[in-house]
Each structure stands twice: as structure tokens, then as C-alpha cells.
Amino acid sequence: xxxxxxxxxxxxxRSIHVCYVDxxxxxxxxxxxxxxxxxxxDLEQYGIYVHNNPRExxxxxxxxxxxxxxxxKLRMVWDKIPEPKVAVSIGNCPISGCVFSxxxxxxxxxxxxxxxxxxxxxxxxxxxxxxxxxxxxVAPHIFKDWEMxx
Amino acid sequence: xxxxxxxxxxxxxxxxxxxxxCRIKCETFGEQILAAEVELGYMKKGIERIMVGRPWQExxxxxERVCGICSVIHNFVFIETMEKISGLNVPDRAAYLRVLANxxxxxxxxxxxxxxxxxxxxxxxxxxxxxxxxxxxMDLLEYLTGARVTCAYIIPGGVRFDPDNEDLTRIMKxxxxxxxxxxxxxxxxxxxxLIGLRSKGIGVMTREQAELIHAVGPTARACGxxxxxxxxxxxxxxxxxxxxxRTEGDNxxxxxxxxxEVLQSxxxxxxxxxxxxxxxxxxGGTIGRGETTHRGEAPRGELTYRVKSDTHGRVQEISIxxxxxxxxxxxxxxxxxxxxxVADVTAAYISSDPCIACTER
Numbered sequence: 001x002x003x004x005x006x007x008x009x010x011x012x013x014r015s016i017h018v019c020y021v022d023x024x025x026x027x028x029x030x031x032x033x034x035x036x037x038x039x040x041x042d043l044e045q046y047g048i049y050v051h052n053n054p055r056e057x058x059x060x061x062x063x064x065x066x067x068x069x070x071x072x073k074l075r076m077v078w079d080k081i082p083e084p085k086v087a088v089s090i091g092n093c094p095i096s097g098c099v100f101s102x103x104x105x106x107x108x109x110x111x112x113x114x115x116x117x118x119x120x121x122x123x124x125x126x127x128x129x130x131x132x133x134x135x136x137x138v139a140p141h142i143f144k145d146w147e148m149x150x
Numbered sequence: 151x152x153x154x155x156x157x158x159x160x161x162x163x164x165x166x167x168x169x170x171x172c173r174i175k176c177e178t179f180g181e182q183i184l185a186a187e188v189e190l191g192y193m194k195k196g197i198e199r200i201m202v203g204r205p206w207q208e209x210x211x212x213x214e215r216v217c218g219i220c221s222v223i224h225n226f227v228f229i230e231t232m233e234k235i236s237g238l239n240v241p242d243r244a245a246y247l248r249v250l251a252n253x254x255x256x257x258x259x260x261x262x263x264x265x266x267x268x269x270x271x272x273x274x275x276x277x278x279x280x281x282x283x284x285x286x287x288m289d290l291l292e293y294l295t296g297a298r299v300t301c302a303y304i305i306p307g308g309v310r311f312d313p314d315n316e317d318l319t320r321i322m323k324x325x326x327x328x329x330x331x332x333x334x335x336x337x338x339x340x341x342x343x344l345i346g347l348r349s350k351g352i353g354v355m356t357r358e359q360a361e362l363i364h365a366v367g368p369t370a371r372a373c374g375x376x377x378x379x380x381x382x383x384x385x386x387x388x389x390x391x392x393x394x395x396r397t398e399g400d401n402x403x404x405x406x407x408x409x410x411e412v413l414q415s416x417x418x419x420x421x422x423x424x425x426x427x428x429x430x431x432x433x434g435g436t437i438g439r440g441e442t443t444h445r446g447e448a449p450r451g452e453l454t455y456r457v458k459s460d461t462h463g464r465v466q467e468i469s470i471x472x473x474x475x476x477x478x479x480x481x482x483x484x485x486x487x488x489x490x491x492v493a494d495v496t497a498a499y500i501s502s503d504p505c506i507a508c509t510e511r
Contacts, residue, residue, distance in 0.1 A: 019164070021164055021171070022169070022170045022171055022192075022193070022507075023171075024192070024193050024194075024195050025193075025218070025507065026215040026216065026217060026218040026221075026507050027169075027170065027217055027218035027219050027505065027507040027508075028215070028218025028219075028221065028299040028300055029218070030169055030170065030218065030507075031218060031219055031262060031299065032298070032299065034169070034262065034265075034281070035281070035284075035285065035288070037278070037281060038278065038281035038282055038284065038285050039278055039281065039282045040282065040285045051166065052164065052165070052166040052167075052168075053164075053166055054164060064193075065195065067192065067193060067194055067195060068194070069171075069191055069192045069194075070171075070192065073163075077164060098215075099200075099211060099212055099215055100195050100196075100197070100200065100215075102200045102204075103200075104196060104199040104200050104202070105195065105196050105199070105200050106194055106195055106196040106199075107195050107196075124300060125218065125298075125299050125300070127298070
């Protein structure tokens, strides 16, 4: 491994920019992601910064079962994120549709049929600590030696 | 006729300050906003379609997931509608505990709304302080009901859990902290000169305009309209509730009104704990057949449920009217047009505390 690569690995571990898209959730998972920003959980001490701008993001958080409007737009948002990138789905909705996965629903879960998902955090809603630990465990693992894996 | 519009600026659906997707299309002349239009439809899940034909036990959990921020009031109003249909009575202790859970939920909802506003005008310091108080309130809600967000605390005829004296003492003690901190950050917000420049006199809506567009909740009360459905609720009447009203009608008034309501909720919770009656927390009974409409005051305004159920308690027809749609329309029609910069569009929009998940369901 070159010195440059080890430097990149060290930097990428400690600087993760997050963008989140709400693809039809009930807001419950949204406010748990917001609670991660609060001084008690303090997302920024791990070097995670919530930008909400796909062009600058490394990690995309997907919240909610996919509504008809998001079927094509989710892919567009994902394509705008520069490599290396990770998608993490928050809550039960992107996994199975949760309570909305019933007859007559308009949502079309799972999210992984639209874009590749690296990690799923189940829960309705998951606790802020679970969200932070999912991002921290998956993102550095994928970003490590990314140029070599490509 | 030639249009005098310079540029049409779209904001959203993925935008740094929007927590939920929506699109605001602004027609601008220089930096001046001439007209605005809010485009919705990114969050339509069809909850009412899923609810039809299901027993109330399932609809109860679906009703809670109409909105995650104000989940307790959706639970509260739906269960009260079903009780009204079936003629069930609630024990006094349960009625008081319902209001206790509802006021805790209102506090966290108002605090996160004010956090969003402070974050929008880029005063993150107060925003982070407010999130810290909110975590204290969320802890109490979890302590009382067993869950942070979707708690399903209220059931027909009563509530799920009965707090003992030790729990109530803990809530009472935490209220002192919440009140002290809220007063401190409220005075910081009130006296901040730069906050005043970004908030006072921006996004103004007069009382006449608010009446015309049927604004509800804190948005209407900040314009001087005394509308609060809590004053019609029997339990709140026993607690001596009077609505908070301000008259300025700008961004500053809306945010300050939410701070005042947090303090009012603190007082209500203290009164509840001091005068909590002894007795049972569940009255029993079954859900029957009928059709009725029932209203309640959500953190964002008036919430209406119309339910028709059959003899087994299955929901045959349901329609929900949530408050945010009125306030979003008021925003697009009166608050946003006339602001002098594009940065104030988002500030005026967030100050009315829109909840897209509620609006579209």
C-alpha cells in the first residue's frame, strides 16, 4: 500500500459527509436522524457532517418506503453522489415497507431494488445510537483502499 | 402581456434545510419574490386507503404513523373518535395521563420546529441548545410510554401504563430544568440583534389574511386569532387552559409563540401531576358501530378525523384532515410573496412549521 493510499484511508475514516432523502416516511425516522445532531449524541465528534447536498456527500441515508414520485428520482440523487459512496437505509420502511406494506398502498419497497444498499438499520424508528453505529461501521469499511478495489 | 418576472427559482425537493421533500417555485424580480407556489406529492403513501376495511387495532398504529413528530395527538384524536362512536367513558386518572403524554409530545414538536427555524437562519448555537432540551423531553416521553416516537400510549377506555409517585416526581423535577433552559434560550432568541434582523417584519401575515386562508394553530395564533381546540376539550377545561396569542404575525412571532407554548405546557404538566386523581387507568368496553367527526389540537393546528365503523369495530370509511395544508397554503399565498431575498423564503416557510408527511399521508 502506498503512503498516499494510507493517508486517504485515514482521512476518509474521519470525514464523512451525509445526505439524507425522505422517500415517503412518517417523519419518525427523520427526527431520529435529527436527534443524532444533538449535543447528546453529537454526530460531529466522529467526523460526520450532515450536508444534505448530494454533490458533496459520501453517505446517502434513505428514509421511508419508496413513493411513486421517488421511483426515478432516487436513482438520480444516487447518480449525483461522487465515488466512493455508500447508501444506508434507516428504519423498517426501506427494507419491507413496514405498516405501509399492505393492499392498496402506494409505496413500493424495498429500496434495494432501486439502488445498491450497503447497510440496513431496522426499527420503527431505530434509536439515534443505532443510526450512528451503522454509519460508522459501514462507511470506513467500504472507503478503505477504494482505489485498489476499483 | 409581457411578464415582469426575472427568474423562476425552484427550491427543493432535496434541499439543505428541507427535512422533507417539497418544491417551492418562486417567481422573482431581482431578489424580490413576487409569487410562490408550493408543489407537493413526494410523500403520498395512501394511508387512508390502507386503513379502510381494517380493525381499529391495526388502524390505531397506522394513525400514529400519519405523522412521526406529533404521533401522540394522532393516536389521541383517533381513539377519542372511536370512543365517541361507542360511548365509552374514560377514568379521570387516564384522562389526565393522556393530556400529560400529549403535552410532552407538543413540547418536543415545538422545540424541533424552533430548532429548524434557528438552523435555517443559520443560528446553529440556539438550535443545538434546543435539541438538547428536546432530548430531556424525549427521555420523559420514553419513561412514561415506553417508546421515543411511536408510543401507542392511548387505547380505547384508558391508557397503557400507570406511572407511580416516583415516576411523577422525576417528571416534575425534569420540568424545572426544561423551564429554566427554555426561558434562557427564549430570552437569547428575543434579544439577539441579528436574529431580530432575520425574523422581525419578515413573512408577515395579517389577521384578515389569516382568516381568509383559514390558517390554523400557532400560525393563526401569531396573527391574533384566538383559535385553540384545547379550550373545548373537557380535560383541558378542568386544568384551566387559556390559549396564547400574539399579534405581530411575522416569523419572530411564530417562533416566540412556540416558546411560550412550551412554557405553557410545562405549567399544564405541573398542574396535572399536582392534581392527578387516584383510581383505575382503564375503563373497559368494546368498539361498536357508528359514524362521527372529532377534532383535536395538534402542535400545528386543528386535526379532524371522520370515521365510520361497523359492528366489529372495523373501519369502513375514514378521512383525516391535517393542519399543515392550511399553513402551507398561507405561506405560499401571503408570507413568501413580498420578502426581499431568496434566503427569507425558506425562513418564512420553516417558521410556519410545515409537516409534509401529515399533509400528504
